[in-house]
Amino acid sequence: MQPFQIHRPSSVAxxxxxLRGAGEGKLLAGGQSLIPVMKLDLAEPTDLVSLAGIDALRGIRSEGGRVVIGAAVSHAEVEASPDVAAAIPALARLAGAIGDAQVRNRGTLGGSVAHADPAADYPAALVGLGATVVTDRREIGADSFFTGLFETALVEDEIxxxxxxxxxxxxxxxxxxxPASKFAIVGVMVAATGxxxxxxxxxxxxxxxRVAEMESALADGFRPEALDGIAVSSDELFGDGDASAEYRAHLVGVMARRAVAECA
Ligand SMILES: Cc1cc2nc3c(=O)[nH]c(=O)nc-3n(C[C@H](O)[C@H](O)[C@H](O)COP(=O)(O)OP(=O)(O)OC[C@H]3O[C@@H](n4cnc5c(N)ncnc54)[C@H](O)[C@@H]3O)c2cc1C
Known part of the structure; x- marks a missing residue:
């Protein structure tokens, strides 16, 4: 790992x-993805800007039919939140199934969505629930936020x-x-929304x-059997040592049925 300078700001500004004053600056949230990447020398920032001391990024509040969760809120805090449990219990359970206790205590919602790991759980929650990502300068709908492998709509210094x-x-x-990391080999969020x-x-x-064919079948009848006969193509899916692309395609159907059954 290369030497770096650490900054501890107390506001987003x-x-x-x-960040803007740094040579190669990186935001540091829980460090659960960034630090392993730095240890492998895949990122070599000259400056780390810690978000830990910024109160404006903390807290969970319910307002007007929405639950708003600060970017620096940890997975463990989402899991334990009475507001989340009351309004979106599926989100509390998703957070509670991320990694292990250390990852859940250090890792944050903002870090997870910014990192956009293809096997991360929160992207399914954001897109499945139709969430909005709020940044220091704009709001981005989840459908247009995740743009590719470890890629998002965020620009260079956007927080x-x-x-x-x-x-x-x-x-x-x-x-x-x-079974080791708890990252999703396949994870499916199903939601009936406004x-x-x-x-x-x-x-x-x-x-x-998103799987449009499943969405329209469930709109016609929200029950697991509505998904019978819907096959997801394996063409664009990952195949690796954990699971072939064909097995992942099969798992999408199985997980979607389980999620619908759990909704009932
Ligand atoms: C052993 C292990 C198991 C894991 N298992 C799972 C799992 O089962 N499911 C799962 O979903 N995840 C899993 N993770 C990943 C974990 O959820 C991380 O917490 C998450 O990916 C990154 O969050 P972080 O707060 O640690 O971010 P960091 O590692 O600090 O940052 C990650 C990236 O996001 C950027 N960033 C951070 N915060 C912001 C912000 N507010 N605005 C803009 N950019 C920002 C950073 O600059 C960096 O590029 C696992 C990680 C480990 C180490």
Whole structure:
């Protein structure tokens, strides 16, 4: 790992200034993805800008049919939040199934969505629930936020400040986890929302995606059997030592059915 300078701003404006003043600056949230990447010398920032001291990035609040979660809120805090449990229990359960206790205590919502790991759980929650990513300068709908493998719509120095989740009528997340890391080999979020039914898949391909055929079948009848006969193509899916592309395609159907059954 290369030497770096650490900055500890107490506001988003100070964080932005530190980033812009750095040679090769990187935001540091929980460090659960960034530090391993730095240890492998895949990122060599000259400056790390810690978000830990910025109160504006903390807190969970319910307002007007939405739950707004600060970017620096840890997975463990989402899991334990009475607001999240009451409004979107599927989101609390998703957070509680991320990694292990250390990862859940250090890792943050903002870090997870900014990193956009193809096997991360939160992308399925954001897209499945139709959430909005709030940054220091704009709001980005989840459908256009995740743009590819470890890629998002964020520009170079943009800071995620919160994610705003609309409260669904019902929702559930089913994951087939890697037994060691708990990352999703396939994870599916199914939600009946004010904007219709949404089905979002993570882990299977380079980026989270929706399954339109499943969404319209569930709109006609929200029950697991509605998904019978719907096959997801394996063409664009990952195949690796954990699971072939064909097995991942099969798992999408199985996890989607489980999620719908859990909603009932
Ligand atoms: C052993 C292990 C198991 C794991 N298992 C799972 C799992 O089962 N499911 C899962 O979803 N994840 C899993 N993770 C990943 C974990 O959820 C991380 O917490 C998450 O990917 C990154 O969050 P972080 O807060 O640690 O971000 P960091 O590592 O600090 O940062 C990650 C990236 O995001 C950027 N960033 C951070 N915050 C912001 C912000 N507010 N705005 C803009 N950019 C920002 C950083 O600059 C960096 O590029 C696992 C990680 C480990 C080490």
């Amino acid at each position: 100070e964080a932005l200034a530190a 995620v400040t919160a994610v705003s989740f609309p409260v669904p009528e019902r929702a559930a997340y089913a994951k087939f986890p890697n 904007q219709g039914v949404r089905v979002a898949v993570t882990g299977a391909g380079p980026s989270v995606f």
